[in-house]
Amino acid sequence: MYMVGKSMKKTELPSMSNILVMIVVFFLILTFAMKGVAMTMFSGKEEELVLFSPIEGKLTFQGKPAAGAKIIRTVNWKDETGESDTFFANEKGEFNIPIKSETAKISGLTQFVAYQTVDVIFQGKEVTIWRYGKMGKKLNAELGGKAINLTCELTDDLVRVEVPDGGLGTSCKWDFIEKSKE
Amino acid sequence: MSELVPKIAAQLATEVYQVQRELDAKIFLGRSEFSQKAGDATKLKATVGFRLINTQDGFGICTGGGVNYENDLFIIFRGSTTANHGADWASNARVGVEYSKTGLPVHVGFNHIFCSMLPSIKEFLASQSKATGTIHCIGHSLGGAVATLAADWISSNRPNPVSLYTFGAPRSGLSRFAKRLTTKVSVHRVFHATDPVPMIPIFPFVHAPLPGVGHFVPSSEAIVSAAAHDIRKYTQSVSEMSWEKLSGRAPLYNVESAIEHWLKSKIPVDTANPKVWDWLNAALIYVLKKIGIGLFATIETGLTGVDTIADKIAWILRKGIDLSKDASEWVMHLLRKIMQAVGMKVAEKAADLTNALLKSALLQLMTKMTAEAQRAIRQVFRN
Numbered sequence: 001m002y003m004v005g006k007s008m009k010k011t012e013l014p015s016m017s018n019i020l021v022m023i024v025v026f027f028l029i030l031t032f033a034m035k036g037v038a039m040t041m042f043s044g045k046e047e048e049l050v051l052f053s054p055i056e057g058k059l060t061f062q063g064k065p066a067a068g069a070k071i072i073r074t075v076n077w078k079d080e081t082g083e084s085d086t087f088f089a090n091e092k093g094e095f096n097i098p099i100k101s102e103t104a105k106i107s108g109l110t111q112f113v114a115y116q117t118v119d120v121i122f123q124g125k126e127v128t129i130w131r132y133g134k135m136g137k138k139l140n141a142e143l144g145g146k147a148i149n150l151t152c153e154l155t156d157d158l159v160r161v162e163v164p165d166g167g168l169g170t171s172c173k174w175d176f177i178e179k180s181k182e
Numbered sequence: 183m184s185e186l187v188p189k190i191a192a193q194l195a196t197e198v199y200q201v202q203r204e205l206d207a208k209i210f211l212g213r214s215e216f217s218q219k220a221g222d223a224t225k226l227k228a229t230v231g232f233r234l235i236n237t238q239d240g241f242g243i244c245t246g247g248g249v250n251y252e253n254d255l256f257i258i259f260r261g262s263t264t265a266n267h268g269a270d271w272a273s274n275a276r277v278g279v280e281y282s283k284t285g286l287p288v289h290v291g292f293n294h295i296f297c298s299m300l301p302s303i304k305e306f307l308a309s310q311s312k313a314t315g316t317i318h319c320i321g322h323s324l325g326g327a328v329a330t331l332a333a334d335w336i337s338s339n340r341p342n343p344v345s346l347y348t349f350g351a352p353r354s355g356l357s358r359f360a361k362r363l364t365t366k367v368s369v370h371r372v373f374h375a376t377d378p379v380p381m382i383p384i385f386p387f388v389h390a391p392l393p394g395v396g397h398f399v400p401s402s403e404a405i406v407s408a409a410a411h412d413i414r415k416y417t418q419s420v421s422e423m424s425w426e427k428l429s430g431r432a433p434l435y436n437v438e439s440a441i442e443h444w445l446k447s448k449i450p451v452d453t454a455n456p457k458v459w460d461w462l463n464a465a466l467i468y469v470l471k472k473i474g475i476g477l478f479a480t481i482e483t484g485l486t487g488v489d490t491i492a493d494k495i496a497w498i499l500r501k502g503i504d505l506s507k508d509a510s511e512w513v514m515h516l517l518r519k520i521m522q523a524v525g526m527k528v529a530e531k532a533a534d535l536t537n538a539l540l541k542s543a544l545l546q547l548m549t550k551m552t553a554e555a556q557r558a559i560r561q562v563f564r565n
Contacts, residue, residue, distance in 0.1 A: 077264050080202075109379070110262040111323070111413060115202050131209065133200025135414055158205075160212030165414060166197040169209040 051075045051114040052100040053140045055130075057150035057172065058093050061122055065093030066154055069122040073097055077114040078104075099139070112137055120154060127154055131169040142168070150174055184316050184343065185368065188397075188420035188428060190215065191347035192372075195322040196413045198243060198260045207234050207243055216256065217246040233306040237298040240328060241266075242321075244306040246313060253315030255342070257303065257332055261323030261413075279356065284338045286359040288331060289387065292324070292352075296331040303332060307340060316343045322413040323379055326351025326371075330390065334359070337366040346370065346390075349416040350377045353387035360392035370425060371396030377410040381460045397428035441468045445515035451522035462523070465516055472512045473502040499540050503532045517543065 052075045059066035069089040076082020089095045097118075106112060118130035129152045132142060140147055144164040152172035161168045186194075194215070201207050211232050212218075232245035240259070247254035278290040283297070317336050321329035326348030333346040334355075345368040355363075363369065369391040373380040375398065380389070389396060399419045401410050409415050420428060444461045445468075451458055499517070503510040510532050517535060521528045524546045529535050 076202075080265060106264055109323070109411070110264050111199050113199050113202075113263045113265065115200075115206075115265070128205070131205055133202065133206065135196070135199060158209075160209050166193070166200050167209045167212060169205065 046103060046105045047137065048101055048103050049077070049106070049112065049114070049137050050099060050101045050139045050141065051077055051134070052097075052116050053142055053148055054099045055095075055097040055118070055148045055150060057095055057148075057152060059089050059095065059120060059122070059129075059152050059154060060093055061154045063153070065089075065091065066120070066122045067091045067093055069093065069095075069120050069154075071095055071097065072117075072119045072121070073100070074117040074119070075100055075114050077112070082115070111135065116142075120152075122154055125154075127171070128158060128169075129154070129171050131158070132163075133166070135165045141165070143174070148174070185345055185425070186215075186318055186320075186347060188370075188372070188423050188425060189417070191318075191320055191370065192349060192413070192417040192420050194256070194258050194320050195325065195347070195349050196417050198241075198258045198320075198325070199263060199322075199413065201234070201241075201243060201260070202265070204234060207232060210243065211245055214249050215251055216248045217252075218248060231309070233302060233309075235299045235302040237295070237302075240295040240299045242299060242303075242325070242328070244303065246310060247315065251315065253313050255307070255310055255313050255315070255317045257306075257317065257319050257329070257336075259319075259321035259325035259328045259332070261321070261325040282331060282355070282359065283335055284362075286334070286355060286362060288355040288359050289327070289353070289383065292327040292331060292354045295324070296328050296335070299328070299332075300335065303335075307336070314342060316345050318345050318347065320347045321351065322349040322416065323351060323411065327354040330354045330363070333367045333369075334363050337363075343368070348372065349413060350374065350379050350411050352379050352382050353389050355387065355390075357388050357392060360388045360390040364391040364394065369394070369396070372399060372416060372420060372428065373397070374399050374401045374410040374415070374419065376401040379411050381463065397425065399428065438468060441465055445469075445512065445519065451519050458523070462519060465519065469502075469512045469516045473505060473509050497537060500535065500537055503535060 052073060055073075059069050059071075061069075066089055068091070071087040071089060072084050073087065074082055074084040085097075085100070087095055087097055112135060114134040116130060116132045116134055117128060119126055119128050129150075134142055136142075138145075142148060142163065150170075150172035151174065152170075154171070156171040158169050158171045161170055194213075197210050197213070201210050217231060232243060235242040235244065242257060242259040244255070244257045247256060279287045280290045280293055282288040282293055283300070317333075317340065319329040319333040319336065321327070329346060329348055330351065331354055333344050336342075337344040344366070346363075347370045349372045351371065351373075367390075371380075371389060371391065373396060397420075399416075441461070441464050445465050499513055502513045514529070514532050514535070517540070518528050521543055524543065526543055526546060529539065
């Protein structure tokens with residue numbers, strides 16, 4: 001496993017009708033105020049957010065190891081672009097990508113989603129082998145708590161796989177979960 | 183199929199969060215509920231006839247139904263994500279009332295988001311003119327509010343049956359809106375007891391179904407918790423439930439005797455307890471009725487004009503105190519709660535509640551809470 005670890009940031013008295021108007025306005029202002037309180041209650045605490053759990057795996061192209069394949073891991077969660085890191089497969093096509101996490105405070109009014117992508121460039125062609133919106137904050141939440149260990153044939157189509165929080169798009173296979181629609 | 187079961191509705195409200203771009207939409211739409219090219223659900227490129235709606239503040243997916251839902255349509259909206267929080271909730275700062283496209287009083291901010299998405303919804307529906315089944319409108323949080331407005335518009339513009347499924351959604355309109363929606367749309371509103379989002383905005387905003395309380399799910403948390411608003415938590419809560427099983431007992435603050443008890447209680451107002459806001463909301467409505475049912479019945483008229491609000495409201499509250507001993511007592515109870523909530527020295531008797539003091543209490547309430555809202559917005563994501 002060879003890791004370059006290079007980070008690229010893409011990265012008076014009023015009339016009755018006036019009284020009615022003012023009552024409503026009061027409640028509207030109070031409404032806004034309540035929102036403020038709710039948001040404060042929701043401001044959250046600092047916690048570790050696992051943006052992308054570690055991935056081990058092996059890449060093949062037409063059945064043979066995709067030696068030296070360039071692997072680009074991208075994750076975005078607090079903006080639309082995110083950050084990418086580049087890795088390379090070894091001569092056996094094996095790769096090992098470390099965890100990506102951040103410690104942050106997030107608002108409970110927003111739903112945590114880390115959008116994950118793994119692209120591979122091999123023999124001049126780029127393919128996406130993994131695309132997922134990770135909603136769980138914990139390690140290995142992607143596959144319901146199991147470590148990610150993949151076998152990926154680069155000529156395979158990206159398909160939908162059922163995982164605990166929804167649908168994962170991948171061309172890879174793994175032991176402990178069955179592809180839903182094969 | 184006329185209705186989605188709770189589990190499926192919650193899963194769809196969850197998975198829409200995983201969609202950021204077209205590839206994600208194809209992964210999402212690989213679900214069997216959605217239409218695919220014949221017998222080829224696994225091939226993402228086989229996904230047909232969907233529409234991604236991505237405006238500055240709103241996000242949603244429209245698609246046709248698949249197995250068991252062949253003539254149905256799905257319109258699924260997303261709430262705020264950590265990736266686009268600023269845009270979505272900033273819109274919510276525009277609290278106020280305006281008339282919806284169907285002529286009913288609704289929340290300005292939510293309506294603006296819905297209107298920004300409406301052209302795409304119209305185009306999608308026009309492309310699905312042959313679909314005669316149910317149109318399912320689904321969403322969590324802000325997405326639930328937008329889904330509610332969408333369900334109202336669609337029910338006025340298409341002959342199809344319309345079903346609405348919301349999870350942890352805020353109130354999106356006034357009572358005329360909620361009542362009419364309830365007569366035209368099958369409404370499934372799911373909310374956790376300790377999720378504050380369904381508690382806002384407070385009166386005169388109300389939830390649909392009206393009459394009705396929706397699907398109340400008890401929470402394991404004693405106090406507010408971000409976990410209670412998480413769509414994944416909602417999915418867990420409803421996964422083994424039917425709509426019938428979810429139609430539980432109404433919260434206590436819907437009962438007038440309970441409101442009276444709360445107003446009279448000496449228990450300090452704990453603003454960390456989210457139920458306080460539901461109690462206060464219910465108490466405001468209750469006290470307003472006590473001051474004058476005539477005023478209450480016409481409260482939805484005249485919804486514009488903002489001028490020296492605190493002065494005028496102080497006058498109205500003082501008027502309530504002078505109206506009768508009974509009304510005075512209830513205004514006193516309410517003001518004590520408000521004053522506690524803002525940290526003011528609580529008035530001992532009605533005579534103490536001068537116009538100036540009332541005005542001061544109101545200004546403090548508005549100023550403090552508005553500042554807190556702004557602070558909460560700013561501190562998001564600061565490590």
